Amino acid sequence: MRVAPNGLRRGLVYSLQVPPEPELEVRMSAETILQFANRVSFRQAVWLFPMVFALHVMEEAPRFTTWVNRYASKQFTQANFIQNNALGMALGIVFCILVWLSPSRAIVFLSFATCVTQAFFNIFFHVGTTVAFHAYSPGVITSLILYPPLVFYLTRLAYQEGLLTGRMGILVFCLGGAVHAAVVAKQVFFVRLF
Secondary structure (H helix, E strand, O other): OEEOOOOOEEOOOOOOOOOOOOOOOOOOOHHHHHHHHHHOOHHHHOOHHHHHHHHHHHHHOOOHHHHHHHHOOOOOOHHHHHHHHHHHHHHHHHHHHHHHHOOOHHHHHHHHHHHHHHHHHHHHHHHHHHHHHOOOOOOHHHHHHOHHHHHHHHHHHHHHOOOOOHHHHHHHHHHHHHHHHHHHHHHOOOOOOO
16 A cells, blocks of 8 residues: 555555635625625616516516506507517617617617616506506516616716716606607507607
């Protein structure tokens, strides 16, 4: 028998002893999350939009068509739901790509007008219709829980990085509100706008 360098007796083959790994301790706290969030740029954070939007659509999907048929328009179909949300997701991803490639003020303005402010005003749509009809509006939970922090976070980053200014913010807010009202009127209530 030979003695290995570590003092263990072995046959002809030396064994490799791996020291035990120190325990890894991961502490997840509000402070840790804030530290991480403060290191993320707007071009990185904008990718949260399609993820949150997907969660919102998953909440709406099982019941939204039935809800619209009951409270808004009998013309609304599941195909309309799929088409409307596919368009929303496509716009969200296109603007994420554009922001990722070139985070200019113009692109950020358009992404807010067509996506971020839509999420913001969607909160009022779902809460308002839940209150008005005294019935759960599919999407109200995710719009209340996920959209406010998303909109706040993206808006804060855009202002910090100089991608939105005070005037641009007011303009995008007004434009986004008008776009959301028109989209809901046309796509949910089937109001002829023009």
